[in-house]
Amino acid sequence: MGASGSGAIAARGTNAAAFGGVANHPRISKTRRADEPAPNVADYDEARSTFRWSDARRAFEGRPFGLNIAYEALDRHLDGPRADHVAIRWLGKHGEREEWTYRSLARETRRFARALESLEIAPGDRVYALLGRVPELFVTALGTLRHRAVLCPMFSAFGPDPIRARMTIGQARVLVTTERLYARKIAPIRSELGSLEHVILVGDDRASTAVPGTHDWATLVASAPDEHAIAPTDPETPALLHFTSGTTGTPKGALHVHEAVVMHHLTGGWALDLHPDDVFWCTADPGWVTGTSYGIIAPLTHGVTMIVDEGELDAERWYDTLARERVTVWYTAPTAIRMLMKAGAEPVRTRDLSSLRFLASVGEPLNPDAVVWSQEVFGRPFHDNWWQTETGGIMVANLASAEVRPGSMGRPLPGVEAGIVRRGDDGSIEEIVAPDIEGELALRPGWPSMFRAYWGQPDRYAKCFADGWYLTGDLARRDADGYFWFVGRADDVIKSAGHLVGPFEVESALLLHPAVAEAGVIGKPDPIAGEIIKAFVALKPGFAAGDALSLEIIGFARKHLGPAVAPREIAFVDSVPRTRSGKIMRRLLKARELGLPEGDTSTLEGPGSS
Ligand code: ATP
Ligand code: MG
Numbered sequence: 059m060g061a062s063g064s065g066a067i068a069a070r071g072t073n074a075a076a077f078g079g080v081a082n083h084p085r086i087s088k089t090r091r092a093d094e095p096a097p098n099v100a101d102y103d104e105a106r107s108t109f110r111w112s113d114a115r116r117a118f119e120g121r122p123f124g125l126n127i128a129y130e131a132l133d134r135h136l137d138g139p140r141a142d143h144v145a146i147r148w149l150g151k152h153g154e155r156e157e158w159t160y161r162s163l164a165r166e167t168r169r170f171a172r173a174l175e176s177l178e179i180a181p182g183d184r185v186y187a188l189l190g191r192v193p194e195l196f197v198t199a200l201g202t203l204r205h206r207a208v209l210c211p212m213f214s215a216f217g218p219d220p221i222r223a224r225m226t227i228g229q230a231r232v233l234v235t236t237e238r239l240y241a242r243k244i245a246p247i248r249s250e251l252g253s254l255e256h257v258i259l260v261g262d263d264r265a266s267t268a269v270p271g272t273h274d275w276a277t278l279v280a281s282a283p284d285e286h287a288i289a290p291t292d293p294e295t296p297a298l299l300h301f302t303s304g305t306t307g308t309p310k311g312a313l314h315v316h317e318a319v320v321m322h323h324l325t326g327g328w329a330l331d332l333h334p335d336d337v338f339w340c341t342a343d344p345g346w347v348t349g350t351s352y353g354i355i356a357p358l359t360h361g362v363t364m365i366v367d368e369g370e371l372d373a374e375r376w377y378d379t380l381a382r383e384r385v386t387v388w389y390t391a392p393t394a395i396r397m398l399m400k401a402g403a404e405p406v407r408t409r410d411l412s413s414l415r416f417l418a419s420v421g422e423p424l425n426p427d428a429v430v431w432s433q434e435v436f437g438r439p440f441h442d443n444w445w446q447t448e449t450g451g452i453m454v455a456n457l458a459s460a461e462v463r464p465g466s467m468g469r470p471l472p473g474v475e476a477g478i479v480r481r482g483d484d485g486s487i488e489e490i491v492a493p494d495i496e497g498e499l500a501l502r503p504g505w506p507s508m509f510r511a512y513w514g515q516p517d518r519y520a521k522c523f524a525d526g527w528y529l530t531g532d533l534a535r536r537d538a539d540g541y542f543w544f545v546g547r548a549d550d551v552i553k554s555a556g557h558l559v560g561p562f563e564v565e566s567a568l569l570l571h572p573a574v575a576e577a578g579v580i581g582k583p584d585p586i587a588g589e590i591i592k593a594f595v596a597l598k599p600g601f602a603a604g605d606a607l608s609l610e611i612i613g614f615a616r617k618h619l620g621p622a623v624a625p626r627e628i629a630f631v632d633s634v635p636r637t638r639s640g641k642i643m644r645r646l647l648k649a650r651e652l653g654l655p656e657g658d659t660s661t662l663e664g665p666g667s668s
Contacts, residue, residue, distance in 0.1 A: 083426045083464035086439045094415055095335075097458035098327045102469065105328075109472035111504065115293075118320055126291035127319045128204035131358035132164040133288070140334070140361040147337075148193050149379065151368045158193060160361070163200070166279075168286035170201025173279045177232065177256050181206035181289070182296060184228045187344075188221065188235040188243070190214045191368045194260045194275060195344060198234045199354055201279075203297055203316070204288055207232075210299040210311075213345030213638055214239060218247045220309075220660035227311055228299050228513055229253040234275075236260045237267045293317035293506075299513055300347045302447040304661035305641045306531070306549045311513035312347075312447045318507035319355060321451035326356030328471050329443050329455035330387055331416045339365040339379070340389040346639050347447045348420055351507070352389055356451075362387075373401035377409050384413040391421040393640025395428045395440060400575070403435045411436060416458055418443060422641045423544045423562040425569055426464035442467050444544065446530060448522070450507025454542050465566070466541040467534070475502035478536050479527060487525035493538040496545050496558055500527040533560060550644045552581030554589045559623050561644060567618040568593055568625075571611055573601040578634040579625065580648045593625035594647050596633050603630035637661045 090096075099105045118125055121134075135141055146158040158166075179185065185202040187209065189195040195211070202209040210228050212221060221243055225233070230253055235244060237259050244257065248271075258275055261267035266276040297316045301309040326332045330352065338357045342349035357364045365383050369375055371394055380388065417432060417440045424442040433439045443455035444467040454476060456468035470476040478490045478497040490497045503523065512519045522529055533545040545551065546560030553559075561579035568577040576596040581589030595611065597603060608628040615624035635643045638661050649656050 083430055086429065086433050086462040086464065088439070088458075088461070095333045098331050098333070099457050099459055099472075102457060102460055105472045106470075111473055111506070114320055114324060114473065115317075115506070123288040124291040124295075125293040125316050125319065126203065126206070126288050126295075127297055127316050127322075127355055128167060128200045129288055129291075130319045130323065131200060131355055132160055132167060134359075135160040135361055136164055143361060144363045145358060146193065146196060146364050146366050147383065149365065149367045149369065149383075150192075156193060158196075160358075163196065165284045166197040167201040167204050168284045169282040170197050170279050171205040171286045172282040172284075173258070174201070174205045174207060174232070175286075176278070176282065177273075179205065179207055179232055179256075182208060183231040184208045184210055184299060185232040185234065186210045186212060186225055186228070186230040188212045188214055188216070188233060188239055189260065190236070191343060191366050192236075192260065192264065193366075194234070194264070196354060196366070197279070199344065199350065200358075204286065206289060206291055206295055206297075206316075208296045208299050208313075209350075210301075211344045211350055212301075213343055215638060216243070216345075216660070218243050222247050222250060223660060224301055224309070224311070225251050225254065232256045232258065234258045234260070237262050237269060240269065240272065291316050294510075296510070298350065298450075300350065300447050303346065303637045303639050303641055304658055305637055305643060306547055306645060308658040309661060310447075310515065310518065312450075312509040313511040313513055314450045314507060315510055318351075318450045319359065321505055321507035322351050322356040323359040324473075325452040325455075325471060326352065326360050328457065329441075329452040330356070330389055330418055331458040332357060332360040332362055332387060334361045336360075336362040336386045336415075337365065337384055337413070338362045338387045338389070339367070339383070339385045341367070341371075341376075341394060342389070342391065342421075342639075347450070348389075348391075351451055371397060373398050373405055377405045377411070380411055380414065381409040386413050387416045387418075388414060389418045389420070391640055392419055392424045392428060393422070393636065395419060395424070395432070399428060399431055406435050414438060417441060418455075420445065420452070421639060423566070424465075425566045427566070427570060429462060429464035439464070444468070444532075444542070446532075448509045448528075448530075449501070449505070450509060451505070453501060453505075463541050466537075466543050468542065469540050470542070473505060476500070476536075476542065477502075477527065478534060479529070481524075481529075485524065487527055487529075494535055496533055496535045496560075498548060499530045499532045499534040499542070501530065502526065503528045533558070547644075550580070552579070552589050552591055554581060554584075554591055555587040555622060557622055559591060561642075564591060564593065564615065564619060564623060564625060565642070567615050568595065568611065570618065571614045573597050573607060574611065576634040578642045578644055578647050580644050580651065582627065582648075582651055590627065591623070591625045592627040592629065592651065594629050594631045594634055596631055636663045638663045 148156040257272040298314040340353040419440045439462040441456035479500040564579040565577040575598040578594045582592040584590040
C-alpha cells in the first residue's frame with residue numbers, strides 16, 4: 059500500500075538531536091504496585107527467542123469445530139468458571155446500564171446464527187453491520203462469525219455515499235441496522251444495493267419494528283431457537299472484511315480469516331497485558347478494525363469484562379466511566395488523548411482512578427508530550443503500539459514490563475519480524491540493518507491475522523509484497539536497542555532540500571507551542587528545495603492569528619527542529635481535517651493547497667453525514 063505509486067524512497071541517516079521534539083524525552087520506567095498482576099511478558103528478549111508460531115497455533119488445535127472466532131470468544135468459556143462472568147457491561151447514551159454474561163451473550167449469538175440459517179445465508183456471504191455501540195452489534199458480530207459468514211462492520215456515522223461504496227464493493231447480502239439509521243441512510247439508496255437481500259432492523263429504543271421490506275430483530279433473532287452447533291471451521295475460512303480508514307486514498311477492504319483469533323488473543327495478552335480479572339475499555343468503535351480486534355475479539359478470548367460505551371467522546375463522561383467502572387486496562391487513541399489533555403488535570407484529580415493499571419494507544423502517532431502528560435496526571439504512561447487494518451493485530455508495542463520511550467511505538471512482538479527497508483528504483487528491496495536510518499517499515503508475512511486479500515483488488519494486494527516482505531507504506535526508523543520510531547506515511551513524507559521529513563515530528567514540535575491546538579504539515583512544491591514545509595495550524599482559544607504569531611511559531615519550530623526541518627510557511631485554519639477515526643488527512647491539506655480535486659473524502663470527519 060501507500061508508497062507503491064511514489065517510486066523509490068531514499069533513506070538517510072538521521073541525527074536524533076535534530077528531532078529533539080520527538081526523541082529527547084526522558085524514558086519512563088515503571089514500578090508495579092503490590093496488588094497488580096505480573097506482566098504477561100516478563101522478559102522481552104526471552105519471549106521473542108523462545109516463541110514459535112507452530113507452538114502458538116498448536117495451542118488452538120483440538121477444538122471441537124476447528125478454529126472459529128466465536129467459539130474462542132464465547133463458547134470456550136461456557137464449561138468453566140467464566141460462564142457467568144460479565145462479558146459486556148453496556149453503558150447506554152442516556153445512562154442505561156446492561157450486563158451480559160458470557161453465557162447470555164453466547165445464547166444470543168446462537169439465535170443470531172439460527173436467524174441467518176433461516177434466511178438461507180451461506181457461509182462466506184457478507185453480513186454488514188451499521189449500528190451504534192449497542193449490544194445487538196456484538197451479537198451480530200459473533201453470531202455472524204459463528205455461522206461462518208463474513209462480518210463487515212461499518213461506522214454508524216457514515217453517510218449514504220461511504221455506505222453505498224462499502225456495501226457495493228463487498229457485495230453485502232445482509233445488513234443489520236437500526237430503524238432510524240435505515241430511514242436516513244439506507245432507504246434512500248436501497249434500490250442501488252443489488253446484492254442486498256435482507257435487512258434486519260433493531261427498533262428505536264431497541265423495541266420491535268414493522269418497516270416494510272425488512273425483518274424485525276425482535277421477531278427474527280430474539281425468538282429464534284437458541285440451539286446452534288458451530289460447523290467445522292477451517293482456520294483459513296474468511297471471517298472479517300475491514301475497510302481501511304481512507305487516510306491516504308480510497309478505503310480498501312482487507313479480508314481476514316478465522317485464524318486471526320490466534321493473534322488477537324496473543325497480542326491482547328502481550329501488548330494490552332490482559333488478565334482474566336481485568337475490566338477493559340477499548341474506546342474504538344467496531345466500525346474500525348481496533349474496535350473489532352480489541353473491542354470484541356481479543357478481550358473476550360481472555361474472559362475479561364469489557365466496558366462498551368454507546369456515548370461519544372466527552373472528557374467528563376470518560377473520566378466518570380473510568381472511575382465508576384473501575385477500569386483497569388484502557389485502550390484509546392491519540393486524538394482522544396489530546397482532547398483529554400485539553401480538559402486539563404483537574405477532572406482527574408477529583409476522581410478516584412486508582413484502578414487503572416495499563417494505558418495503551420494506537421491509530422496515529424502518539425506525541426511524546428502526551429506520554430509525559432499521562433505519566434504526570436495518571437501516574438502511568440500511555441503505551442503506544444502500532445498496527446494496521448491489514449495486519450489485523452498489534453505488531454509493534456511498548457510492553458508493560460519495559461520502560462517507555464516517549465515518541466517510540468515500541469518493539470516488535472514475539473513472532474513479528476519487522477525491518478526497515480529501502481525500495482530500489484528497479485523494485486528491489488534492501489533491508490537497512492544499521493540503526494537510526496529512516497526507511498519503509500516492512501514485516502515478514504506469516505502471522506495469523508495477516509490480511510489475505512484486498513476484496514476484489516488482487517493487483518493492489520500483490521503490490522504490497524516484495525522480496526519476502528509485506529511493505530506497510532509507513533516510514534520509520536529503528537534505534538540501536540530495537541525500538542521503532544514512526545516517521546510518517548510514505549505518501550505524506552516531505553522531500554525538502556535533500557532531506558526526508560516526516561510531518562509527525564514537525565507537528566509534534568508545533569504542538570509544544572502554547573498557542574497551537576492542532577497542526578497538520580505537508581510539503582508544498584518549491585522550485586529550489588523541491589518541497590518546502592508548510593504547516594496548517596489551529597489555535598487555542600484566546601490567541602489571534604496574524605503575521606506576528608506566524609513568525610513566532612516558525613522561530614519556535616526552528617529552535618526545536620533546526621532550520622531544515624522547521625516549517626517555512628504557516629497557514630491558520632479553524633481545524634485540521636481528520637478521518638472519523640481521528641487521523642490527520644494530509645492529502646486533503648495538500649490537495650486544497652494545490653487546488654487539486656479532493657479525492658475520496660468518505661471518511662472525512664465533519665457535520666452533515668451522521
Ligand atoms: P488508508 O490505508 O486507507 O490510507 P489508514 O492507513 O489510516 O487508511 P488504518 O489501517 O486504520 O488505515 O491505519 C493504519 C495506519 O495508522 C498505519 O499504517 C499508520 O500510518 C497509522 N498508525 C497506526 N498506529 C500508529 C502508531 N502507533 N504510530 C503512528 N502511526 C500509527
Ligand atoms: Mg493504511
